[in-house]
Structure formats: structure tokens, C-alpha cells
Amino acid sequence: MKYILIILVIVITLGFLQIDEDKSSTAKEWTTKLENDRASKSEAFIYLNGIMAAENEDVMEVGENRFSAYKKAEEVTEPYDDEIVFDDYPNDKMLPKPHEDNEIYCKLWESDCLGIIIKNSSKWESELNDHSVILARYRKFISFSEFTTLSRPSAIEVIPSYKYIGYGNKLALLESLFLAERGSPRDAMASLSGDVNKLRKQLAVADNLIHKMVFVNLIANNLDVIAYIGNKYESYQKLNISYLTLDELSIAEPMIREFGMMNDLYTSLDGNPEIFEIGGNMPSWFVRAVFKPNMTINESIFLYERLIYMATLSQDVFPTLKLPDAEEMKKEINYLNYVGSVLNSIAFPNYHEYVARLYDLNCKISLVRYVLSDKKTPLENPYYPNSKSYEASETEICFNGPYDDTRRLRCISTKV
DSSP, X not given: OHHHHHHHHHHHHHHHHTOOOOOOHXXXXXXXXXXXXXXXXXXXXXXXXXXXXXXXXXXXXXXHHHHHHHHHHHHHOOXXXXXXXXXXXXXXXXXXXXXXXXXXXXXXXXXXHHXXXXXXXXXXXXXXXXXXXXXXXXXXXXXXXXXXXXXXXXXXXOOOOHHHHHHHHHHHHHHHHHHHHTTOHHHHHHHHHHHHHHHHHHHHHOOSHHHHHHHHHHHHHHHHHHHHHHHHTTOOOOOOOOOOOHHHHOOHHHHHHHHHHHHXXXXXXXXXXXXXXXXXXXXXXXXXXXXXXXXXXXHHHHHHHHHHHHTTSOTTTGGGOOOOOHHHHHXXXXXXXXXXXXXXXXXXXXXXXXXXXXXXXXXXXXXXXXXXXXXXXXXXXXXXXXXXXXXXXXXXXXXXXXXXXXXXXXXXXXXX
């Protein structure tokens, strides 16, 4: 009888451990939103998918064909596949990009990049002539006021070719520098300022993290060159460059998409015999005893909500809010969902650093205002408005901030 009771207790316990909870209302709402996004239309997304089309081909047509082929492949891709394979646009037909080793296409956040571009002014005109199609397509893309990612959130999804957007932005900068050199610095700054307004629209509608961060960088590029032209040619003028709006700061839609990737991953692990290793053969009853997908998904929601909330704070309050670190997360292990809790504590990227880049961009805006006032207005760090939180040298000014500034978003060059 004793052994029967022991066996009965074990069976009941294992049965209890198989029970998962329902997805939360927020998880359901976000999942529905992502499904609706995939079923919607977006000319901007299709254009970006076809932006590499040969000069004599229609960008929208190529974009439609590429994404149609991709979507079919996406439907049959398994969770553990390494890539999504589809009939893509041939590499040898793609619109030629600038040479990778051309130093004029350095990253503007590198401290010596702007100086390199200026020293190579003899190359500006030829680059503009050689890649006029890329510049035209860049201008066309930033004229869109909408953007919706139509692909399914996935760690292996094929990302549209943002490289062409990056090259187009650099060409627009060269065009403005060339215009300023030819005696029209005010027109050059006006052109860059107009582009900033368009770039900010894309920042506001960005629904994935890559899109959001790409446009943070492009806006920063334009601001750096506006400040350089204003300082170099003493073209001090008041440009209407406001701090980011709540829509531009918002990280809600990108975080919902990041949640979508995690949601698909956790759903695919339900009872999966390969949960611990590829090729594994763990019994499904044991997997369900230690990992519950819905419980894991629900437990992850507060982290995304916390990040979304962070991007609604005023600039001076933002540095005071911290996310729980890995050790704090480990203390909150749910032993009914041990593996899920561990996954949530170790598999969550440092998204707060991306949120910080948005706030850091406000610092560059403040610095550009300072330069364009001929350095006559007070230096004001938006993070710490009541203290002189900056570092200055002969060549640049940098504001202090709560996180590492790997993109020099809190800096502006004062001498090149």
C-alpha cells in the first residue's frame, strides 16, 4: 500500500507539473497585433525590399516579387532551421554599391571619420555621379511616411537591405558638403535639415529594432554635418530642431516585435525533445514538467513593458530607472517553470542600451543648437540640466550620460 501511495503521489505531481496557464491578455493582444501587421500593406516595406534592383528595373516590382517568394518560404520554415531559403534577387543583378574599402564611407560615429571625408573632398563629385541612383532611391524611401514590417518575427528572418539606405544617406551628406564648398552653406544646411524631418518620420513609425536604430544613426549623421557646415562657414542660423517627440522616442512597437520572436521560440519548445540540445531525445512529459511556454511568455511580458515605459520618461528621469540585472532575475526563479525562468533571466538582451540611444540623440540635438548659436547659448545636458555634465577638448564636446555612448550620440565635433 505504501508503494502504491508513493507511485500515486508521483503520478499526481507529474500530472500537476504538466499544467500550463493561459496566455495573458497582453500576450494575446501583442500576438494579434503582429498577425494583423503581417496581413497589412506597406509600400515603404516593399520598396525597401526592392531597393537593390538594377537601374533599369522597377523597385516596387522587384520588392513585391522578392517578398512574395520569401513569404512562401517563411511558411514552410521549421523553428530550428538555420535560415529561410527562397528564390532571391540575383547578386549579379543588384545595383552596384560603393566599394567597401572606400574610406569616404567610414562610419560617422568613428572619431576621425568626418575628418577623413573632408580630406577626400576631391572624391565627392565622382561618387555622386557614380551612385546617383542610390541617392535618388534613398530620397524616395525617406519620403514615405509609413512603414510596417510584413515578415514574421524570427531570429533567422532575412532583413531588408538597409545598407543602401546607409549609402544613400552618406551620398546626401556628400552632396550637402559639396554644395557648401561651392558657396551655398545655408542651402546645404536647409537640405540636411529637411532630410532630418523625413528621417524622424521613419523613426516614429519604426516597428522593428533595426529600423529604429538605423534611423537614429542617420539623423545623427545629418546633425553632425549640419554642425560642421555651420561652424566651418560661420553660417549660424536658427534651425527648428526640436527634441524627439514621444512617438519618436517610443520603443513600444519594436519591443512587441522582439516579444514576437521570443513568443515563437518558446511556443516551439513546448514538449520539444531537443530543448536541451539539438538531436536530444528528452521525454515530452519531462520537458513539460520543467518548461511551460505560456507561463514563460507571461513572465517575460513585464520586461518588455518595463522597456516600453522607460522610453516614456522625461530625459532627466530616464537615468534613474534601472532594469533588474541577471542576479536579480535569478532570485525570482519560478520552480514550477524552472527552465522557462532561467531562459528569461539569461536570454534577454540589454535592450535598455538601445532605448538610451534615443535619449542620447537629444544630447546631440542640444549640442547642434549650441554650435549653431555660435556657442553663445549655455551648454545644457538634457540628462542633467542643473549641472555642467560634459567634457570638452579642442576638437569636440561630449555630454555625460547614464550608459556607454558607443555611437558618439552625445558628442559633437567643434574642429575638424
